[in-house]
Amino acid sequence: MADPKGFLTTPRETPKSRPVALRLLDYREVYEGFASDKLQKQAGRCMDCGIPFCHQGCPLGNLIPEWNTLVWREDWRDAAERLHATNNFPEFTGTLCPAPCETACVLGINDDPVTIKRVEISIIDRAFDEGWVVPQPPAAQTGKKVAVVGSGPSGLAAAQQLTRAGHQVVVFERADKIGGLLRYGIPEFKMEKHRLDRRLDQMRAEGTEFRTGVNVGVDITAEQLRTEYDAVVLAGGATAWRDLPIAGREFDGIHQAMEFLPPANRVAAGELDVSPINAEGLDVVVIGGGDTGADCVGTSHRQGAKSVTQLEIMPKPPESRSAAHPWPTYPMIYRVSSAHEEGGERLYSVNTQEFVADSAGRVRALKLVEVKLSDGKFVPVEGTERELPAQLVLLAMGFVGPQREGLLEALDVELDPRGNVARDKAFKTSLDNVFVAGDMGRGQSLIVWAIAEGRSAAAGVDAYLTGRDLLPAPIAPTDRPLT
Ligand SMILES: Cc1cc2nc3c(=O)[nH]c(=O)nc-3n(C[C@H](O)[C@H](O)[C@H](O)COP(=O)(O)OP(=O)(O)OC[C@H]3O[C@@H](n4cnc5c(N)ncnc54)[C@H](O)[C@@H]3O)c2cc1C
Numbered sequence: 001m002a003d004p005k006g007f008l009t010t011p012r013e014t015p016k017s018r019p020v021a022l023r024l025l026d027y028r029e030v031y032e033g034f035a036s037d038k039l040q041k042q043a044g045r046c047m048d049c050g051i052p053f054c055h056q057g058c059p060l061g062n063l064i065p066e067w068n069t070l071v072w073r074e075d076w077r078d079a080a081e082r083l084h085a086t087n088n089f090p091e092f093t094g095t096l097c098p099a100p101c102e103t104a105c106v107l108g109i110n111d112d113p114v115t116i117k118r119v120e121i122s123i124i125d126r127a128f129d130e131g132w133v134v135p136q137p138p139a140a141q142t143g144k145k146v147a148v149v150g151s152g153p154s155g156l157a158a159a160q161q162l163t164r165a166g167h168q169v170v171v172f173e174r175a176d177k178i179g180g181l182l183r184y185g186i187p188e189f190k191m192e193k194h195r196l197d198r199r200l201d202q203m204r205a206e207g208t209e210f211r212t213g214v215n216v217g218v219d220i221t222a223e224q225l226r227t228e229y230d231a232v233v234l235a236g237g238a239t240a241w242r243d244l245p246i247a248g249r250e251f252d253g254i255h256q257a258m259e260f261l262p263p264a265n266r267v268a269a270g271e272l273d274v275s276p277i278n279a280e281g282l283d284v285v286v287i288g289g290g291d292t293g294a295d296c297v298g299t300s301h302r303q304g305a306k307s308v309t310q311l312e313i314m315p316k317p318p319e320s321r322s323a324a325h326p327w328p329t330y331p332m333i334y335r336v337s338s339a340h341e342e343g344g345e346r347l348y349s350v351n352t353q354e355f356v357a358d359s360a361g362r363v364r365a366l367k368l369v370e371v372k373l374s375d376g377k378f379v380p381v382e383g384t385e386r387e388l389p390a391q392l393v394l395l396a397m398g399f400v401g402p403q404r405e406g407l408l409e410a411l412d413v414e415l416d417p418r419g420n421v422a423r424d425k426a427f428k429t430s431l432d433n434v435f436v437a438g439d440m441g442r443g444q445s446l447i448v449w450a451i452a453e454g455r456s457a458a459a460g461v462d463a464y465l466t467g468r469d470l471l472p473a474p475i476a477p478t479d480r481p482l483t
């Protein structure tokens, strides 16, 4: 156990964020550093519970009490080793995860939970700084070839596990750079891309090969891939976005979030001078109250938007757990992300009826109406219709599943009732040597689930290719997200 009295004597403390006025001037991560003595005290709050519910909350089964104790004892190197025992990329989860482990923490029943995520990122940052994160090439090669399609967190986790198990792994990515949503979806202010690049350096040194600019199903046929490789892992994500087919959708100035965020990320990365979709000086309305919407809010502010409003059809969630979401579940509560701290307005229980354009066919406003839930349906509240000015509208209403045209159609792989790629317990699809991991099989989810799926699919591939039971499989394909 860490400090036996830590949870009684030390209140929860997290690092301060950089002042809003300052951080809006750049795309750097918003949090300031945290002194290691402070972090040690935070780790010391862990009670090393007999039944650590934090494990249950984490899809990766992270060994949280173990690394809390090691940090408390200042044994950072062993803490880093225990961290990597279950998670290939703690720097991704340590910056981006909504931390279902913290909402499951036993201390959270009657006090503030342990700041697990902060401990995680501090361990991995220290490990990179100290040079403890080194390539781990395999001791021997199996002679088997594996193709991974897609380089998001699930594809990368699968690739790293399989390379280390001795297979020759090639990752195919249709974008010009590796990383999936980590690269061109998620903004720098949530995770700076050098974290991704240094991990890719490690993977290259271990022997993983990356081929960018290859759209599998177009540039190389699915059949070619199946013949040339002993196994294929589909990790293409859930990229088919949900649209809003209402009157005026065709007006200029209305874009999907994933049309807006990638060029903004390219500007932040110095690959582009100005984004073709720019919020500067505009009233921006973001439709959709989730994380993707929040990323649009933060990016719009950095581009110099005149005003930013985020719309959500659901009612405003409660400030604390309701009876419907008891501990240790991940509760639906009102959350203020770093992007929301930076300004803008959030409107709940509103629906967009139509878009209004100026004479040039460019959007100038939305017609809104308040709604209430009646018999499970949203019904308009009479007399609440109004116009909300908007010269840029961003649709952030989630994703309906993987893109079917191209690769999946060519493979003619079986889909599940939700339209995702169906798989068995070993993450194998309906096709003999084809496996699936991440959002492509699970549907839109989280980084932590993508990494867990990549690890589990790798275990399935390795067993398929060699008949051995070597790699860990943290989850079953049917495990549901806690979020
Ligand atoms: C804007 C945004 C912000 C998010 N923020 C968070 C967050 O803060 N925290 C969190 O936990 N989750 C977040 N998520 C969700 C998270 O990013 C995803 O759940 C996760 O990235 C899924 O990983 P993946 O590997 O399955 O797929 P992806 O990351 O989507 O990667 C799939 C890759 O496959 C490639 N690809 C697809 N088809 C082909 C093909 N035929 N040939 C070659 N390449 C192909 C794509 O180009 C893409 O690079 C966010 C999602 C979005 C959209």
Ligand code: SF4
Pocket (backbone or CB within 6 Å): 045, 046, 047, 048, 049, 051, 052, 053, 054, 055, 064, 065, 068, 104, 105, 106, 107, 114, 116
């Ligand atoms: S549930 Fe919380 S207090 Fe208990 S072991 Fe996990 S992190 Fe520590």
